[in-house]
Amino acid sequence: MSRAPLLDIRRLSRDYASGGLLGGKHVTRALDDLSMSVAPGTIHGIVGESGCGKSTLARLVMALDRPTSGSVHFGGEDLFRLSARDLKRKRRDFQMVFQDPFGSLDPRQTVGRIVAEPLHVLEGKPGKAERRDRVAAMLEAVGLAPDHAARYPHAFSGGQRQRIAIARALITEPKLVVADEAVSALDLSVQAQVLNLLMDLRDRRGVTFLFITHNLAVVDAVADRVGVMYRGRLVESGPAQAVFARPLHPYTRLLADAEPDVTRFGRPDRPPVAVAEPIDFGVGCSFRNRCPLAVARCTAERPELRELEGGPEVRERLTACHRAEGLLETNTPG
Amino acid sequence: MTPPLLRIEDLAISIDSTHGGRQPILTDIDVALHAGETLGIVGESGSGKSLLSLAIMGLLPAAAHATGRILLEGRDLLGMDEDTLCTVRGRNIGMIFQEPLTALNPAMTVGDQIAEGLVVQEGLSWRAARREAVTLLDRVRMPDAARLSRAYPHALSGGQRQRVGIAIALAMKPALMIADEPTTALDVTVQAEVLDILDDLTRDAGMALILVSHDLGVIARMCARTLVLYAGRRMEEGATRDVLTAPLNPYTRGLLRAVPRRQAAGGRLSTIPGTVPSFAALPPGCCFSDRCPDVIVACHAGEPAWTPAAPGRGVRCLRAHGEAAS
Numbered sequence: 001m002s003r004a005p006l007l008d009i010r011r012l013s014r015d016y017a018s019g020g021l022l023g024g025k026h027v028t029r030a031l032d033d034l035s036m037s038v039a040p041g042t043i044h045g046i047v048g049e050s051g052c053g054k055s056t057l058a059r060l061v062m063a064l065d066r067p068t069s070g071s072v073h074f075g076g077e078d079l080f081r082l083s084a085r086d087l088k089r090k091r092r093d094f095q096m097v098f099q100d101p102f103g104s105l106d107p108r109q110t111v112g113r114i115v116a117e118p119l120h121v122l123e124g125k126p127g128k129a130e131r132r133d134r135v136a137a138m139l140e141a142v143g144l145a146p147d148h149a150a151r152y153p154h155a156f157s158g159g160q161r162q163r164i165a166i167a168r169a170l171i172t173e174p175k176l177v178v179a180d181e182a183v184s185a186l187d188l189s190v191q192a193q194v195l196n197l198l199m200d201l202r203d204r205r206g207v208t209f210l211f212i213t214h215n216l217a218v219v220d221a222v223a224d225r226v227g228v229m230y231r232g233r234l235v236e237s238g239p240a241q242a243v244f245a246r247p248l249h250p251y252t253r254l255l256a257d258a259e260p261d262v263t264r265f266g267r268p269d270r271p272p273v274a275v276a277e278p279i280d281f282g283v284g285c286s287f288r289n290r291c292p293l294a295v296a297r298c299t300a301e302r303p304e305l306r307e308l309e310g311g312p313e314v315r316e317r318l319t320a321c322h323r324a325e326g327l328l329e330t331n332t333p334g
Numbered sequence: 335m336t337p338p339l340l341r342i343e344d345l346a347i348s349i350d351s352t353h354g355g356r357q358p359i360l361t362d363i364d365v366a367l368h369a370g371e372t373l374g375i376v377g378e379s380g381s382g383k384s385l386l387s388l389a390i391m392g393l394l395p396a397a398a399h400a401t402g403r404i405l406l407e408g409r410d411l412l413g414m415d416e417d418t419l420c421t422v423r424g425r426n427i428g429m430i431f432q433e434p435l436t437a438l439n440p441a442m443t444v445g446d447q448i449a450e451g452l453v454v455q456e457g458l459s460w461r462a463a464r465r466e467a468v469t470l471l472d473r474v475r476m477p478d479a480a481r482l483s484r485a486y487p488h489a490l491s492g493g494q495r496q497r498v499g500i501a502i503a504l505a506m507k508p509a510l511m512i513a514d515e516p517t518t519a520l521d522v523t524v525q526a527e528v529l530d531i532l533d534d535l536t537r538d539a540g541m542a543l544i545l546v547s548h549d550l551g552v553i554a555r556m557c558a559r560t561l562v563l564y565a566g567r568r569m570e571e572g573a574t575r576d577v578l579t580a581p582l583n584p585y586t587r588g589l590l591r592a593v594p595r596r597q598a599a600g601g602r603l604s605t606i607p608g609t610v611p612s613f614a615a616l617p618p619g620c621c622f623s624d625r626c627p628d629v630i631v632a633c634h635a636g637e638p639a640w641t642p643a644a645p646g647r648g649v650r651c652l653r654a655h656g657e658a659a660s
Contacts, residue, residue: 049521049522049523049524050492050521157609157610158379159609160609187378187379187548187610188378188548188550188589188592188593189378189588189589189592189605189606189609189610190609191592191594192592192594192603192604192605192606193605195594195603196602196603196605199602203600214521214522215594216522217593217594217595218594220594220595220596221594221595221596221597221603222594240596241596244596254523255522255523257526258522258523258525258526259522259551260522260525260526260529260549260551260552260554260555261551261554262550262551262554262578262590262593263554264551264554264555265554265555265574265575265578266554266555267530267533267555268555
């Protein structure tokens with residue numbers, strides 16, 4: 001990547017303590033030494049299953065939580081070293097869109113008030129007329145009509161509500177929008193409309209998206225780059241198209257094989273997908289109990305993210321697998 | 335040919351509206367399903383697909399009014415009193431729900447929840463029923479079934495809970511299983527395993543399956559036949575491969591095009607303009623006419639009739655015959 005990253009995450013870890021009372025204290029590492037960077041004006045997908053730490057990552061990037069160790073640099077500044085006042089000022093530059101368009105909008109507020117809400121917390125809060133103009137412009141930008149501002153959320157469908165949530169996120173003209181399962185609750189015909197909107201906002205306004213989802217097809221359709229997470233760690237990253245066409249980590253391949261496809265009829269020929277419960281091994285590769293390629297080395301030594309030697313198909317790609325070279329040979333180009 | 339296990343004839347369901355009067359939801363539903371068959375019901379939110387599965391289970395809310403017939407092994411479920419329905423449910427029809435956490439009782443071990451039906455319906459002793467519960471958990475590939483049968487739902491993962499849900503539905507060896515979005519809340523790898531389990535059950539036990547889903551990939555994976563619903567109407571029905579590779583109805587075509595997939599650089603996904611209309615605000619004529627790319631004047635004049643296109647294949651669209659020929 002030639003441009004300086006907008007978001008630079010360095011060795012980020014987050015532990016949660018649980019238990020107490022009857023059982024002993026237990027520490028769960030939700031995010032484990034994760035490093036990644038996001039270039040401005042791109043859609044960066046994060047894929048993983050429940051419990052992989054993707055929502056913890058979203059909370060940390062939004063500075064809604066503090067890491068156990070590591071840092072998040074946004075536009076060159078370390079978010080967790082800013083004073084409370086500076087952080088508050090910085091918040092206009094990163095906003096979030098949540099999964100549930102029914103739960104994330106206050107039913108007693110008009111759409112205009114909901115969309116304008118982030119402006120109220122800004123320093124140098126714009127005047128009433130300017131707020132109204134900006135809300136109207138933003139509603140148009142997400143494909144709604146300015147006169148929708150006077151209505152209440154219940155008057156809108158799921159897809160329209162998600163547009164309202166996106167308008168609210170964009171009203172402060174943020175550089176980064178974190179979208180956590182933002183289209184997962186939407187119907188197919190509406191989901192495509194919202195995905196197109198995100199691509200338009202990237203292309204026309206240069207908005208950067210951290211797009212978090214469990215749905216590979218959605219990421220494949222819109223993301224420029226993608227990171228695959230497993231048990232709090234990044235196990236593979238690279239250009240989205242290349243990653244899904246030729247996975248360099250067995251977990252990515254497992255995900256791709258498991259995803260139903262409208263062009264695959266009946267039961268797939270593959271052996272049944274093995275779903276072992278993810279186990280916290282402490283040492284070695286945490287995927288090894290589900291991995292068809294695991295060898296002795298995977299038990300002893302934790303694989304770190306690394307580049308592979310090879311041609312253009314591995315350019316700008318990273319994988320955390322000891323056996324990635326073998327995977328590259330056996331993978332047929334998709 | 336043997337009579338079908340399930341035969342739905344001319345079913346219509348309306349719901350009391352808050353403004354008085356009744357709002358029609360499902361209209362003109364006809365379904366025939368034989369033992370061992372798998373039928374996928376596809377539709378977006380507001381298509382009436384969940385109401386249809388509740389109707390087959392005899393679980394319609396009090397505000398709903400059904401006309402027509404739902405025949406299960408020749409007996410009309412719509413005319414049955416609650417006591418008779420109770421034995422049909424569970425014994426003849428099992429149901430798997432979308433959200434396994436809310437469908438389970440949080441204050442009862444999962445083994446007892448599976449055993450409960452066996453005690454009440456089959457008159458087994460609790461001891462025997464609990465043993466049977468462990469066997470059922472084994473069948474749905476629950477790891478360490480004996481130990482986990484004594485666990486409470488909160489201690490299980492989403493995939494394990496859904497396996498419990500399937501085990502409960504299986505306990506009575508129902509002839510028909512209705513699964514309403516059974517894997518929507520699950521991760522893809524867990525989903526793949528749950529679908530494999532359901533697939534085994536239809537193959538080995540000859541159980542008929544109705545799978546309700548908005549996910550066309552899941553339908554392609556699981557179901558031999560597919561019925562596409564929109565705004566409470568049948569839009570298209572046929573062998574799944576035919577419906578998904580050579581759709582006759584513009585709505586099915588639109589859905590298939592909207593499935594997210596990578597576009598050429600700078601390209602955009604295909605969409606269906608607008609949103610699913612509410613039942614109170616359907617357009618005149620064909621219910622899809624306000625969003626349809628192939629609409630002609632005649633589409634607004636009246637609701638197109640359901641038209642058989644081939645054996646086992648039908649469509650509701652004025653323009654389908656031209657499309658089928660081309």
